[in-house]
Amino acid sequence: MxxxxxxxxxxxAETEHEVTSLRGPLExxxxxxxxxxLRYAAGDEAFAPPHWVRLRAPRDSALEAxxxxxxxxxAPLVERDPTLTKAFTELxxxxxxxxxxxxxxxxxxxxxxxxxxATLFAFASGGTGARFERLFxxxxxxxxx
Numbered sequence: 001m002x003x004x005x006x007x008x009x010x011x012x013a014e015t016e017h018e019v020t021s022l023r024g025p026l027e028x029x030x031x032x033x034x035x036x037x038l039r040y041a042a043g044d045e046a047f048a049p050p051h052w053v054r055l056r057a058p059r060d061s062a063l064e065a066x067x068x069x070x071x072x073x074x075a076p077l078v079e080r081d082p083t084l085t086k087a088f089t090e091l092x093x094x095x096x097x098x099x100x101x102x103x104x105x106x107x108x109x110x111x112x113x114x115x116x117x118a119t120l121f122a123f124a125s126g127g128t129g130a131r132f133e134r135l136f137x138x139x140x141x142x143x144x145x
Contacts, residue, residue: 025049026056026063030070031091034077034084041087050090058099067091068107071116079118093123101127105135121145 028048031040040047048063057067070091078084093100104123107113113120121142124135136145 025052026060030066032070032073034081037074037077037084037087037091041090053091054093057093058097058103064103065112068113068116071119072113073115075113075116075119092119095123095126098127101125101132105131108135118142118144 026048028046029036030048030053031037036047040050053063053067057063074084074088074091078088093103095101101124104120105127108117108120108124117140121136122145124132125145127135135141
């Protein structure tokens with residue numbers, strides 16, 4: 001069988017734009033206001049993509065700090081305005097992951113996200129061991145936790 005030469009486009013040929021960094025999307029801002037949160041939940045590409053935040057925040061200390069600042073800014077807004085609850089779920093991390101539980105415990109122990117304690121206790125709720133027992137023995141634990 002003879003091989004035929006083809007001039008069809010190669011599927012992995014150079015594109016017109018170049019990806020310079022895999023961190024690019026994570027360098028975009030996180031929402032810090034009511035309006036930002038609504039735009040974020042609607043998929044506005046000006047913000048770091050929610051799926052990347054969920055994946056990387058428990059693994060990247062710089063993103064974790066930004067994420068906790070966002071929680072601290074937005075959790076009190078959501079408590080005052082329950083219509084934002086659905087949009088706020090876009091910022092939630094997977095509660096069953098031990099990395100998320102440890103992130104929440106660290107944030108609560110260090111008071112790194114004032115105003116977001118209820119959210120952080122929810123993230124930490126699946127944690128086990130002495131650290132989490134001490135954490136949930138505190139007087140400031142929300143009733144729903």
